[in-house]
């Protein structure tokens with residue numbers, strides 16, 4: 056994985072200072088842009104979930120230089136997401152929303168280089184999470200994934 060670790064770490068430090076606003080904005084945007092994923096969170100403690108999301112981002116940023124720890128943790132995380140009803144088609148929705156919420160939070164600090172670094176990082180994370188999963192072939196087809 057070739058990631059711009061310094062840029063990711065620096066921008067993450069800035070996000071950490073605004074983590075409550077950032078997490079709230081992320082879920083608000085996700086559910087308004089993609090209402091179809093809201094039922095997946097029907098039984099979720101929404102006071103805790105943003106903390107878990109942020110903690111997993113911390114894990115990724117902390118372990119950027121340690122590929123094997125990261126890979127194991129992300130395989131496990133991807134496998135647990137199957138049980139949450141998450142499909143591969145949902146990953147770009149969450150990724151797009153994450154970048155949008157980061158951009159809105161970081162404002163002028165969201166430079167094209169920072170945007171590139173996070174776009175690459177999210178794709179790599181999602182790819183590793185999905186590589187640890189054994190989704191049935193039909194769920195990989197976007198046409199069949201979203202009932203509405």
Ligand code: HEM
Pocket residue numbers: 092095096098099100104107108110111112132135136139141142145146147149177180181184
């Ligand atoms: C880079 C991608 C993602 C990361 C880092 C991430 C992170 C997490 C973490 C840390 C948890 C807490 C539970 C656990 O550790 O197993 C979680 C739960 C969950 N995530 Fe994700 N997630 C990602 C992608 C997605 C996607 C694409 C969806 C689909 C909308 C999703 C929906 C959920 C749901 C429904 C739960 C369960 C909440 C509950 O406890 O009820 N996640 N996620």
